[in-house]
Amino acid sequence: xxxxxxxxxxxxxxxxxxxxxxxxxTIASEALAAEGGGGEVKLPSIxxxxxxxxxxxxxxxxxxxxxxxxxxxxxHLSLEEILPAFGETKKSRVVALVSGDREKARKIAQQYGVPxxxxxxxxxxxxxxxxxxxxxxxxxxxxxxxxxxxVRAFRAGKHVLxxxxxxxxxxxxxxxxxxxxxxxxxxxIAYRMQYEPHHRALISLAxxxxxxxxxxxxxxxxxxxxxxxQWRQKKALAGGGALPDVGxxxxxxxxxxxxxxxxxxxxxxxxxxxxxxFKEVEEQIAxxxxxxxxxxxxxxxxxxxxxxxxxxxxGSEGWADMDPAFAYHGLKWRLGRKSHDNPKGEDVxxxxxxxxxxxxxxxxxxxxxxxxxxxxxxxxxxGQQDLRIIEALYRSAREGKPVKLEAAKKLDAFxxxxxxxxx
Numbered sequence: 001x002x003x004x005x006x007x008x009x010x011x012x013x014x015x016x017x018x019x020x021x022x023x024x025x026t027i028a029s030e031a032l033a034a035e036g037g038g039g040e041v042k043l044p045s046i047x048x049x050x051x052x053x054x055x056x057x058x059x060x061x062x063x064x065x066x067x068x069x070x071x072x073x074x075x076h077l078s079l080e081e082i083l084p085a086f087g088e089t090k091k092s093r094v095v096a097l098v099s100g101d102r103e104k105a106r107k108i109a110q111q112y113g114v115p116x117x118x119x120x121x122x123x124x125x126x127x128x129x130x131x132x133x134x135x136x137x138x139x140x141x142x143x144x145x146x147x148x149x150x151v152r153a154f155r156a157g158k159h160v161l162x163x164x165x166x167x168x169x170x171x172x173x174x175x176x177x178x179x180x181x182x183x184x185x186x187x188x189i190a191y192r193m194q195y196e197p198h199h200r201a202l203i204s205l206a207x208x209x210x211x212x213x214x215x216x217x218x219x220x221x222x223x224x225x226x227x228x229x230q231w232r233q234k235k236a237l238a239g240g241g242a243l244p245d246v247g248x249x250x251x252x253x254x255x256x257x258x259x260x261x262x263x264x265x266x267x268x269x270x271x272x273x274x275x276x277x278f279k280e281v282e283e284q285i286a287x288x289x290x291x292x293x294x295x296x297x298x299x300x301x302x303x304x305x306x307x308x309x310x311x312x313x314x315g316s317e318g319w320a321d322m323d324p325a326f327a328y329h330g331l332k333w334r335l336g337r338k339s340h341d342n343p344k345g346e347d348v349x350x351x352x353x354x355x356x357x358x359x360x361x362x363x364x365x366x367x368x369x370x371x372x373x374x375x376x377x378x379x380x381x382x383g384q385q386d387l388r389i390i391e392a393l394y395r396s397a398r399e400g401k402p403v404k405l406e407a408a409k410k411l412d413a414f415x416x417x418x419x420x421x422x423x
Contacts, residue, residue: 040162069096071094086112096128100151118134147213169385173380189378210318217254222309243282268287365420377419
């Protein structure tokens, strides 16, 4: 430690003498970090053992040490959730933007400190190959564009984090997976709920038999769409209506909570006649998934009703529900089981975790996987399986009868290792 640092440390110790040796140790760690000593900063607890733990300082890595991302597409999701999420990431940073609107991209670049050399349009996208600051791209484009821009990113030598749904068809998903393998680059699908603390805790509860044997899952996820001209109402761009956009959350949750894959599906769709929003895509869908163990999921999704995002998981010994379950903020869950204190009563408890960015968690997981050469928890195969089921659901709705699916050989058949921080 330099004389100058020691001088600062001594003065600060004198000012905080009442803090004792613990306070001095904390100050010393801060001084070492300021001098470039590195490592994590730890603080002593100031709460009683009865209180929830704070988790401590976030300890982000220095910007130059983080994985660099190019954000491809600057619409609502990118500007309202994904770019702000980088303020909470510990291992990731934004170094490039891809947009068809140069002026908008420049404004956003100034807001987030992205250099002029990091601005691209869709024609110059392939020049990412010449930018060593970009290790990965996060694709936030209309669904029909996911396959093309994933393949082009792999050709440029970049890893890919792609928004859900993975693509518009199983065949497109396979193109993306094959391109990643050929380039020896990783592909992850942005299923944010699979990294979110409330859902991670519910997965642990369900898999640990905290609800007994899983019997039934019900979920609804929908919202009232507005502009009929937005890309989500165009089948060529979106691939479908409510199902691939928001219904996929219900479908995916039934799969990751149980670990099983459905062996039979049934669906019905409806669209209000003469509503210009639903000339090409379904307004609402109701569907049932049957799993090998007898576990059954009953779900619905819509584009024409007030927003609703709830789910309930029911087992032989208890139930757990979340409302909201799929929103960006405000999540919590309740657990109902026979009372331990009174055999005639039922205990209903509520659990809530700190509300941090769901996108930050998934982005940092991908950065971890790139550094450690690990398969992401939600790789391309996970996204492709949802598309298999979506295609089967649409077929069922067209034909008016159940559709059989091939049984998986094991639990979590399409997922990689779970994220290290499970909440």
